[in-house]
Amino acid sequence: MKNQLENIRVLDLSHVLAGPVASMILGDLGAEIIHIEPPKGDDSREFGPFIKEKSAYFISVNRNKKSVVIDLKKDEGKKILYDLIKISDILIENFKPGTIKKLGFSYEEVKKIKPDIIYASISGFGNDTLPKYRNKPSYDMVVQAYSGLMSITGTEEGEYVRVGTSIGDIIAGHHCAISILTALYIREKTGIGQYIDISMLDSLIYILENAILRYIVTGEIPRPLGTKHPTITPFQGYKTKDQWIIVPIGNDSLWLKLCKAIERNDLIDNPKFKTNKDRTENRTELNIILEKVFITKTFSEWKEIFEKNNLPYSPINTIDKVVSDPIVKYREMLVELNQPDIGKIKIIGSPFKLSETPGKVRDHAPSLGEHTEEILKNLLNYSEEKIKNLIKKEVIYTYKYKT
């Protein structure tokens, strides 16, 4: 079945992460992504690690996209963007609020060029925001800290840590993709486009789950708990003789099974540990006992015991373990990509497993300006002479693979 999203064209004016995640999602799902880059390229092309001088970081987020390099500071560059907007469905940008207006491509302007455009902006604290937040820098780290997420992620002793992935950018990218897909459906029904204003702070607040309501209801300020769950016990990691084991005992019947499996029937009758509520209230006392138990055997020994007793558990896998796990291969979450100039490289697959139009890694990450000529010639019908002239004037830039 033909994927109808293939007829959807996205102009991606964004850089580094939140915007590129949104366009990666839409690209995985089938949409045509035209990444407009400045002459020096998306900043993330400079982020390590590098493989044959190419940024693996950039490759990982920019598969399935085309790269068109335009100097938007020049009037002739603006004219090209104008022509591209005319034939596009969606525009994504994550400049600092106000920047795109100065370039002459605010939503109001773009709507005049393409009335039914779906136009999405991502920023740290919103485009529609209070004055003092307008120029606040919006790095992922800032939003992880500002949103309160970092205040509930860390050790029980109170050492805060960053989520090991740029979750502030990533969640905002997801919320942007969700909003765009919604707007696309609405446009299909009504013919009307929309402006979308995604804030990274809004996005992280949305995923704080029960932390905010816990504070509102109890007045207690949530704090980091190591690997522990705030309201379920035991539901955390324990050190074994050689590595950690996750022991997620989600209800009282699993607790009975656990006590038997670890040969501590005495704990079953202890009223301090009878219900989940009891165990959570007496967590410190319980953990002194359990820590002593789990440290006595290796992970493999516990694994065998847990499997025999049909108890849930997990290792804390390091990345090398994840990469070589058979389920990751089976689910095609690591796929081989043929990346020009580099050769075969494994990158992350698509989690969007739709039966008829599954998300896919269809194409490599583009070299800077790889598609400039192709797009201008095929989509905008620019003559070869006109294109040559624009290259000469340094309005556009192209790239040819070394052969």
Add this chain to the structure above:
Amino acid sequence: MKNQLENIRVLDLSHVLAGPVASMILGDLGAEIIHIEPPKGDDSREFGPFIKEKSAYFISVNRNKKSVVIDLKKDEGKKILYDLIKISDILIENFKPGTIKKLGFSYEEVKKIKPDIIYASISGFGNDTLPKYRNKPSYDMVVQAYSGLMSITGTEEGEYVRVGTSIGDIIAGHHCAISILTALYIREKTGIGQYIDISMLDSLIYILENAILRYIVTGEIPRPLGTKHPTITPFQGYKTKDQWIIVPIGNDSLWLKLCKAIERNDLIDNPKFKTNKDRTENRTELNIILEKVFITKTFSEWKEIFEKNNLPYSPINTIDKVVSDPIVKYREMLVELNQPDIGKIKIIGSPFKLSETPGKVRDHAPSLGEHTEEILKNLLNYSEEKIKNLIKKEVIYTYKYKT
């Protein structure tokens, strides 16, 4: 403008978190969500904290939904679900793989009832999976650990921590909503429905960002780094006299500004700290210096210095600070909900800021079975007698608010 998603009906057979997050997103965006609950209710109705005996946890994820209680183990219960499927667009479930088939409502069966249904399953390791992963428990904690995310989240000394929110469930819920919205667009164009198979493990692998490529390219196993960024320095938290400050110095020109602002011009000329690459390589040495600097003043004093010098920074906000921040109010990320039996309560708003059809908290979280009669009467045209009879036989359950 009328929100066309209001005509979309979702049958939500899911429980606790990943599925409910997907339906919350669709509900916020306007879709009609009918949450089918078993007689004892969604497990999360038992999760604290409680307010007037109601679960605030449940309320936070189930606004904008309707609750219909059906005993699906009874044939007459199955018949009601059959009738509801006939008039629905989307079905979401997150039972253990195989469970819904035993109930008689696998995708193959449901497709016979409603050929263009969009049917989404969420599980820990996929419905299409390898045999030994089929019965693996899929708690959020298991997937946080199994995916490798936990192995890169923790202290520099190697103490792993859980992301303070159930990110495994939440990301899977997002990927489910994205897939459903895509399928909805495709169905609008082609009339064809789809089966969607979301795995929590796939979902967390998708957001590991550069960690997997870093390992593939360099062979180095990524590890937790506290608040530090793996490849940018300084880009982390430092202790001040009274609280932490986040110092995200993303490039070399900000580094110059920082040295001047903290009155350490001597660092500018130190070749060990010249470029970001230098600073990252000599991070330990640099941090010994910077830690001594930041501890000398309070956060407020640093704040003033950073703002005067136009340098990025952030406090690590605790939840009480987030809740009272004016931007949260301005962006409507905390909204007042009138929750029957409880009264006014503040809950998290919607980050989906679409200009024409914004995400909204429109309605309270339902009491168990609150809408059973309404839905059976108004949508299925069941007679009052038939409904009374079904209640008597304990096939359906209803709830009336105390007055």
